[in-house]
Amino acid sequence: MGINSEGLQHNAGRLxxxxxxxxxxxxxxISFMGLGLVDPILPAIGKQLHATPSQVSLLFSSYNLVTGIAMLVTGFISSRIGMKWTMMTGTALIVLFALLGGMSGSIGQLVGFRAGWGLGNALFIATALSAIVGLSVRGSAKAVILYEAALGLGISVGPLLGGELGSISWRGPFFGVGALMAIAFISIGLLMPKVPKQKSRASLADPFKALRHPGLLVLAITAFLYNFGFFTLMAYTPFVMNLDEHGLGYVFFGWGLLLAFTSVFVAPRLQKRFGSIRSMSAALLLFALTLLVMGIWTSSQITMILAVIIAGAFLGTNNTLITTAVMEAAPVERSTASAAYSFVRFIGGALAPWLAGKLAEWYNPHVPFYIGALFVVIAVAIVIFGRKYLTHVDTASAGH
Known part of the structure; x- marks a missing residue:
C-alpha cells in the first residue's frame, strides 16, 4: 500500500x-459516535424545525452525497499531504460543521452544515481505514475487524449519549459531536507518528480506473443496493417507533452492540468456515427478511424494536465481510479501492433516506421497508451472479 509497517512494530502493545x-x-x-448520536433526535428535529420526515432525512442524504463525491479526492489529497494531515483536516472540518449544525435556525441550514460534515467525514474515514490496514502488523483481515469494532462501538455508544443530550435539546448532540471530535483531533496529533507519504501520487482518475476491476465493481454495486436497506433502518425507523429520545437511544444502543459483536466475533468465523461470498449472501438475505418483517408489522412497536436490534447482527456481519473483500478485490492501492467503493456506496446512502421518507408520504409507512428489502435482495443477486469475479477474495481471506 506504500506504507512500511515494519519500522512501527516496536510500538506494538500487548495486542x-x-x-x-x-x-x-x-x-x-469517536467519529462513528457522530452517526449514532444524531439518530435519536430525528423526530425532535422535525418537530422543532417544522420539517417532514423526508426533509429531516436530508440530513443523511446531504451528508452521504458529499461524503461519496469527496471520496474521489481523498487519495489525491492524502498522497500529497500525508495520512496524518488528511485525517486531521477531516476531523477539524467535522468539529466546525457539527458546531455550526448545533446553531442552525432552519432545516435548510442544518442540511447544508451536514453536507460540510460529510466532506470532513470523507477525508477522515477513507484515510482511517487505509491507515489501519496499512499500519497493522496482523494482516488486512484483522485490521478490518479492528476498524469494524471501532465502528460498532461508536455506533452503539453514540445513541445513548445522543438520547441523553437530545432529551435536553436537539442541539445537544451536535455540540457533543464537536467536542468529541476535538478530542479525536488532539489524539491523532499527539499519538499518531508521522507516516511516510505514498511513493506515487494518486490522481483524480484512480478511483474510476479501480472500478474497471469487475470484483471491486460487483462489491460497490452490492453496497449501493444494500445501503437502501441500511439507511431505511437508520433514517426512517425512528419516525415509526413512537419513542422519545431516551427510548430511541436504548434501541439503537442494542442495535450497535449486536453490530459490534458480530463484526468482531461472528463474521471472521463465518468467513473461515463458509467463505466471504456465501456468508455475505446469507447475512444480506437475513437482513432483507428483517426489513420485510418490519414492513408487515410496522404498527407493532415491540416488533419494530426487536427487528431493529436483531438487524444489527446481520449488518455487523456483512460490514466486516464486504469491507475485508474490498481490500482484496482489486490490484490497486487499498486507499484507492476504499475510495472507489465508498463513492458508489455513499451515493446509495444519499438516495435511500430521502426515498424512504417520500415513499411513506406517497403511499404508507409500510412501503419504505418493502422497497428496502427488495433492494437488499437485488444486492444478493448481484453477489451471486458476480461471484466468478470474487473467487480470489475467498482465497485471500482464507490466508488471514
Whole structure:
C-alpha cells in the first residue's frame, strides 16, 4: 500500500498493534459516535424545525452525497499531504460543521452544515481505514475487524449519549459531536507518528480506473443496493417507533452492540468456515427478511424494536465481510479501492433516506421497508451472479 509497517512494530502493545493503529481506532470510535448520536433526535428535529420526515432525512442524504463525491479526492489529497494531515483536516472540518449544525435556525441550514460534515467525514474515514490496514502488523483481515469494532462501538455508544443530550435539546448532540471530535483531533496529533507519504501520487482518475476491476465493481454495486436497506433502518425507523429520545437511544444502543459483536466475533468465523461470498449472501438475505418483517408489522412497536436490534447482527456481519473483500478485490492501492467503493456506496446512502421518507408520504409507512428489502435482495443477486469475479477474495481471506 506504500506504507512500511515494519519500522512501527516496536510500538506494538500487548495486542500486537502499533500505537498509530490504536490512535486511529480511537478516533474512529469517536467519529462513528457522530452517526449514532444524531439518530435519536430525528423526530425532535422535525418537530422543532417544522420539517417532514423526508426533509429531516436530508440530513443523511446531504451528508452521504458529499461524503461519496469527496471520496474521489481523498487519495489525491492524502498522497500529497500525508495520512496524518488528511485525517486531521477531516476531523477539524467535522468539529466546525457539527458546531455550526448545533446553531442552525432552519432545516435548510442544518442540511447544508451536514453536507460540510460529510466532506470532513470523507477525508477522515477513507484515510482511517487505509491507515489501519496499512499500519497493522496482523494482516488486512484483522485490521478490518479492528476498524469494524471501532465502528460498532461508536455506533452503539453514540445513541445513548445522543438520547441523553437530545432529551435536553436537539442541539445537544451536535455540540457533543464537536467536542468529541476535538478530542479525536488532539489524539491523532499527539499519538499518531508521522507516516511516510505514498511513493506515487494518486490522481483524480484512480478511483474510476479501480472500478474497471469487475470484483471491486460487483462489491460497490452490492453496497449501493444494500445501503437502501441500511439507511431505511437508520433514517426512517425512528419516525415509526413512537419513542422519545431516551427510548430511541436504548434501541439503537442494542442495535450497535449486536453490530459490534458480530463484526468482531461472528463474521471472521463465518468467513473461515463458509467463505466471504456465501456468508455475505446469507447475512444480506437475513437482513432483507428483517426489513420485510418490519414492513408487515410496522404498527407493532415491540416488533419494530426487536427487528431493529436483531438487524444489527446481520449488518455487523456483512460490514466486516464486504469491507475485508474490498481490500482484496482489486490490484490497486487499498486507499484507492476504499475510495472507489465508498463513492458508489455513499451515493446509495444519499438516495435511500430521502426515498424512504417520500415513499411513506406517497403511499404508507409500510412501503419504505418493502422497497428496502427488495433492494437488499437485488444486492444478493448481484453477489451471486458476480461471484466468478470474487473467487480470489475467498482465497485471500482464507490466508488471514
Amino acid at each position: 500486537t498493534q502499533p500505537r498509530a493503529v490504536w490512535a486511529v481506532a480511537f478516533a474512529c470510535v
